[in-house]
Amino acid sequence: xxxxxxxxxxxxxxxQFNGETLTAFNGDSVAxxxxxxxxxxxxxxxxSHAPRNxxxxxxxxxxxxxTIDGVGNRQACLCEVTDGxxxxxxxxxxxxxx
Amino acid sequence: xxxxxxxVVIGGGVIGSAISLGLAMRGKRVTVLDGADIAHRASRGxxxxxxxxxxxLGMPGYADWARKAALSWPVFAExxxxxxxxxxxxxxxxGLHLTLSEGELEAxxxxxxxxxxxxxxxxxxxxxxxxAAQVKRxxxxxxxxxxxxxxxxxxxxxxxxxxxxxxxxxxxxxxxxYRPLHIxxxxxxxxxxxxxxxxxxxxxxxxxxxxxxxxxARLGPxxxxxxxxxxxxxxxxxxEKVRPFLYYPTINVRQTDEGGxxxxxxxxxxxxxxxxxxxxxxxxxxxxxxxxxxxxxxNIVRTWGALRVMPRDGKPIYDQxxxxxxxxxxxxxxxxxxxxxxxLEVPRMIAAxxxxxxxxxxxxERFQ
Amino acid sequence: xxxHIExxxxxxxVVIGAGPAGLASAxxxxxxxxxxxxxxxxxxxxxxxxxxxxxxxxxxxxxLGTEYYRGAELVxxxxxxxxxxxxxxxxxxxxxxWDVGVSVRGHSFLISADAVILATGAQERPFPIPGWTLPxxxxxxxxxxxxxxxxxxxxxxxxxxxxGPLLWLLAAQYLRANAKIACVLDxxxxxxxxKAIGYLPGFALSPLAAKGAKLLLEVKSSTRVIANVDSIKAxxxxxxxxxxxxxxxxxxxxxxxxxxxxxxxxxxxxNLSMAIGCEHVWDDTQLCFRPVTDEWGETSKRGIFVxxxxxxxxxxxxxxxxxxxxxxxxxxxxxxxxxxxxxxxxSRDRAAKQRLVRGRAFLDKLYTPxxxxxxxEGETIVCRCEEVTARQLRDVVALxxxxxxxxxxxxxxxxxxxxxxxxxxxVTETIADARKVSxxxxxxxxxxxxxxxxxxxxxxxxxxxxxxxxxxxxxxxxGVTS
Numbered sequence: 001x002x003x004x005x006x007x008x009x010x011x012x013x014x015x016q017f018n019g020e021t022l023t024a025f026n027g028d029s030v031a032x033x034x035x036x037x038x039x040x041x042x043x044x045x046x047x048s049h050a051p052r053n054x055x056x057x058x059x060x061x062x063x064x065x066x067t068i069d070g071v072g073n074r075q076a077c078l079c080e081v082t083d084g085x086x087x088x089x090x091x092x093x094x095x096x097x098x
Numbered sequence: 099x100x101x102x103x104x105x106v107v108i109g110g111g112v113i114g115s116a117i118s119l120g121l122a123m124r125g126k127r128v129t130v131l132d133g134a135d136i137a138h139r140a141s142r143g144x145x146x147x148x149x150x151x152x153x154x155l156g157m158p159g160y161a162d163w164a165r166k167a168a169l170s171w172p173v174f175a176e177x178x179x180x181x182x183x184x185x186x187x188x189x190x191x192x193g194l195h196l197t198l199s200e201g202e203l204e205a206x207x208x209x210x211x212x213x214x215x216x217x218x219x220x221x222x223x224x225x226x227x228x229x230a231a232q233v234k235r236x237x238x239x240x241x242x243x244x245x246x247x248x249x250x251x252x253x254x255x256x257x258x259x260x261x262x263x264x265x266x267x268x269x270x271x272x273x274x275x276y277r278p279l280h281i282x283x284x285x286x287x288x289x290x291x292x293x294x295x296x297x298x299x300x301x302x303x304x305x306x307x308x309x310x311x312x313x314x315a316r317l318g319p320x321x322x323x324x325x326x327x328x329x330x331x332x333x334x335x336x337x338e339k340v341r342p343f344l345y346y347p348t349i350n351v352r353q354t355d356e357g358g359x360x361x362x363x364x365x366x367x368x369x370x371x372x373x374x375x376x377x378x379x380x381x382x383x384x385x386x387x388x389x390x391x392x393x394x395x396x397n398i399v400r401t402w403g404a405l406r407v408m409p410r411d412g413k414p415i416y417d418q419x420x421x422x423x424x425x426x427x428x429x430x431x432x433x434x435x436x437x438x439x440x441x442l443e444v445p446r447m448i449a450a451x452x453x454x455x456x457x458x459x460x461x462x463e464r465f466q
Numbered sequence: 467x468x469x470h471i472e473x474x475x476x477x478x479x480v481v482i483g484a485g486p487a488g489l490a491s492a493x494x495x496x497x498x499x500x501x502x503x504x505x506x507x508x509x510x511x512x513x514x515x516x517x518x519x520x521x522x523x524x525x526x527x528x529x530l531g532t533e534y535y536r537g538a539e540l541v542x543x544x545x546x547x548x549x550x551x552x553x554x555x556x557x558x559x560x561x562x563x564w565d566v567g568v569s570v571r572g573h574s575f576l577i578s579a580d581a582v583i584l585a586t587g588a589q590e591r592p593f594p595i596p597g598w599t600l601p602x603x604x605x606x607x608x609x610x611x612x613x614x615x616x617x618x619x620x621x622x623x624x625x626x627x628x629x630g631p632l633l634w635l636l637a638a639q640y641l642r643a644n645a646k647i648a649c650v651l652d653x654x655x656x657x658x659x660x661k662a663i664g665y666l667p668g669f670a671l672s673p674l675a676a677k678g679a680k681l682l683l684e685v686k687s688s689t690r691v692i693a694n695v696d697s698i699k700a701x702x703x704x705x706x707x708x709x710x711x712x713x714x715x716x717x718x719x720x721x722x723x724x725x726x727x728x729x730x731x732x733x734x735x736x737n738l739s740m741a742i743g744c745e746h747v748w749d750d751t752q753l754c755f756r757p758v759t760d761e762w763g764e765t766s767k768r769g770i771f772v773x774x775x776x777x778x779x780x781x782x783x784x785x786x787x788x789x790x791x792x793x794x795x796x797x798x799x800x801x802x803x804x805x806x807x808x809x810x811x812x813s814r815d816r817a818a819k820q821r822l823v824r825g826r827a828f829l830d831k832l833y834t835p836x837x838x839x840x841x842x843e844g845e846t847i848v849c850r851c852e853e854v855t856a857r858q859l860r861d862v863v864a865l866x867x868x869x870x871x872x873x874x875x876x877x878x879x880x881x882x883x884x885x886x887x888x889x890x891x892x893v894t895e896t897i898a899d900a901r902k903v904s905x906x907x908x909x910x911x912x913x914x915x916x917x918x919x920x921x922x923x924x925x926x927x928x929x930x931x932x933x934x935x936x937x938x939x940x941x942x943x944x945g946v947t948s
Contacts (some may be wrong), residue, residue: 002620
């Protein structure tokens, strides 16, 4: 995905996705930040390991689950991205230590 | 024209489905009459353990029956999996009952000692009391406040929802006629036959088996059987799917093969109210976080309250009617633990027309 | 970390959701002198329709259109009203009393109130087609949220598919933002026109008509619209590559695309009202379950109100009027309206709401989604969480499974983290179809708390009692006394 030209300037935020540094803007959800960078998949399913990306963007489908700062199964569409945030693909089932 | 069944089984939960499948495997024509989608179905709400330890206190015959059920589970699981093509996720590594105080651990030990006394000085099944260090070796994720556990090697678990589905598929493949949404209004015993009226028609059969859970209390007297069961609520929480970490089932924490961790449970006398109570869920959550501190951050995706079908003394009821020969009742709050004998043993007795002496301790005469 | 202790635990009224209904009702209640709190999942007020209304990065207001900026006015009035606002607040239970269980940034606590207004709005109707779980396929609403909140649009070819006002609105907004729409696949069944035509006069008189006509013209004049599409398949391996479809039953040339945006209307978000135990009915026109409410939005549970699209799909402006009516009733109940004044004070919002409601019937009939897009067959996934297919569902119905709760037990559909939101109506309608009975007869999932996942630790932090503790400590097996 991409950003439209008609956008006000906002503070830049740098975060990591699977170790790669990406740029987003203050106020972006983690989901918007990842989609804008064409990063993904957000997760693989615990049932068939199929890749998934956000479907609803409003907190109800749970397809945007990622690991954020070491905590598994977070809803990327409900979390705002922050500077230095570590985001990882949620691979299947969560680990209880994570 | 349709042929009358040999047996009508009333109730399509895990008990009725196992018995009807067992009857069909013995060549009987079986019709199962089942209730509504939203009926109180203990078979959909249970904790899915195959549990032996503690069973039989106050009734040595139950200890023997529970041991037999656990020992027949491997054969039962293999047969049913082959017939249905459904993986039951059955494992029998032994199970633990974790304790959080010395008093609780001592109470566990007392259960087994009393049971041994009641069984003539011989343990009806093997058990051990484990100290905290032994528990830690088996379940590395337990927290420091766990004082120990009782352990019985016959305990195990299965996937009870898949068990129910497998029994239904098995029944379907064995020509069991399954009729959901048939509410039985009356059962009459006429000329050696049972005439069963439902809101959707009448069924006639030479034998009738009551496996209707809570509804057995209403249906029993229609065929001269006293079935004193009451609802007893248990509340359970289930986590999101997590990677395998719990290799032994415990009495109140077990991990399903799909990854979810079931956390239980409560014992509440609230009649037919099956709603969840936050104070009880909180109490369960508090105990579980002490047992497995790492679960504290894991998300709960579901909770439920289900109503155990609890006979007055907590033990199963298997009985046959004296006034209406050919009418049987089977009820227990351990439908999963007993599923093996319900498919492999009880149908043989029903087909033969009389329960074995081994089940004589379970009749409702004991309540008189 | 912000501690949860900063929040008061007792209000006159708790409002759940900060969309048009939540903002309007809370504003009215606060102005009436009541102590009211709005619990909102988002980081800023506006709900989905006015998402980021006060902080959208989009600089050209023409892109989103003037109606979107109504949200900023609502937010301004709300902020001036003195109502308390809690962002990032996930409501997960409402128990009798009323106690609202809410999780704010990982901490859960209970807030008690005399009345609770559920302003939880709508969700998009599930659109179960082959491949709808592929990355690159999302709802039109999701795409619109990305645009509003971050100015993000898909790059490369985009296909929009489905029916309903939101699809056309998004298409127009994309065109204004210079996004590249390959085409719009219009799934509105041709036969809907005959069903809708009788309602045209009511629609023509409502403000919706001119708005709708303008929007359609704007889209149809500058992008390819393919009508009478009667099947759609999203194709790809690790993500969407192409969209296959048929038109009037004839296979068409697939369209290469990286993004497919689906929409076929919205339905009330019923998980909370269901879990509370409010009575619900199946709405035959809007094809959804909705809570039974009186003219003020009160449900079958006294003190529990539903305002806005959560009760009946009428759109943002209807929601605003309905919410003000609900607020009046709540204020009256709590002694803030002079005796005999209630009806009088309700007249303006009631009349305005009525005008819009009349226009809605036409849209409901015209945009009733086709059966094949609601009631899937074969390998199409029904439950996205547990990956249950339509075939599996129909197989268990053939086995004798009569309703969604038995299906849930047999197949795990509805057991995942979304708790049935993405499959509930599909499962019910598919079972009804397979059994050839009405949807009412089939019923819905039994929804229980928590309606959103919260951690075990949060459960443990909810106050318990000695009595409750006694029910969970098992020294002896159940039924055995020492």
